[in-house]
């Protein structure tokens with residue numbers, strides 16, 4: 001028997017105490033001991049733990065060159081510069097992502113040519129890339145959005161054809177698989193945020209990974225002064241640069257920025273890594289359980305690749321559902337979410353807002369050039385106003401937030417699924 005909706009005075013679907021269902025990060029005595037050891041040794045600004053962390057992350061990803069950085073944003077800036085992005089150049093990036101996927105390009109004097117997203121993967125739509133490539137396009141930033149792997153085969157094909165670098169932003173997708181391959185190992189270089197809210201949480205931190213020594217060296221030279229062969233001040237391993245374009249500058253950070261990771265974070269990172277595969281396996285069981293319970297419910301779809309594709313959602317960072325109003329008589333996503341909230345879970349419509357419409361990418365004169373940085377150096381204007389990227393602009397109608405379960409607890413997960421199901425099945429009462 002169907003019950004009336006909570007928003008109309010009926011019983012709530014979610015009555016269970018949340019307990020540790022959503023607790024994250026998981027911090028145990030092992031993390032505490034590792035961090036305390038750094039503190040007691042006064043080794044926060046050292047390199048020994050960070051070098052260990054880089055090595056272990058490299059083994060996990062099966063990537064030869066890894067570099068720890070102070071956060072993901074800094075890593076993306078360094079990776080863009082490493083890929084040759086400079087004043088007057090362009091990068092291509094999906095409009096729906098966190099700003100750090102692309103905004104660092106502006107500080108290099110480059111412009112961002114935003115691409116639309118695919119309505120099913122919510123990742124960059126490979127069909128909206130090629131026509132954006134111009135003579136100054138240097139890189140495509142691919143975001144595996146909310147853990148969903150982007151369509152790398154199609155993207156790499158386009159990039160190789162045009163000789164453009166692919167930067168993977170893996171901040172949502174540590175451990176996600178694309179056709180059996182780990183996110184962050186397919187492009188030319190990858191960057192992951194490891195900040196405390198991500199599915200791989202170590203504090204403020206980031207990791208760059210690449211197979212190309214040259215790109216590693218350029219990232220190290222960009223924002224580190226003690227990793228490039230001259231200073232052994234901190235007792236960490238130093239590496240000699242082989243790139244003759246960089247050697248004259250070793251000993252100083254080339255950009256005058258400082259990207260070194262705090263070792264309390266790398267120490268926590270080493271501990272988190274040991275447990276990460278097992279913890280995301282549990283998240284995957286829990287999230288797939290939630291969506292399996294909602295299979296066939298009108299109006300809502302799982303944001304996940306098919307189970308037989310060799311693709312996974314990693315740690316399911318900031319998970320979404322896909323909304324299809326036409327199956328619910330046109331009920332707006334915001335109204336659906338408000339009714340789910342009354343059932344006991346604060347669902348919200350949308351995801352990140354479309355960056356191509358933000359004033360930063362239209363008007364901001366960041367480098368005091370007397371004109372917007374987006375057009376200050378380039379030969380063409382790639383700014384795009386409302387109406388230009390229809391799927392991205394519909395994000396609040398096609399996607400919504402769902403619970404990010406960390407524990408596979410069938411009885412409680414069933415209550416949450418019931419909240420989403422009940423509202424969809426009673427949608428006609430919400431007109």
Ligand SMILES: *Cc1c(COP(=O)(O)O)cnc(C)c1O
Nearest residue numbers: 071072073098100101171193195
């Ligand atoms: C969090 C995030 C970043 C930035 O990482 P920080 O470590 O917070 O600087 C970059 N890209 C995406 C997609 C993110 O979600």
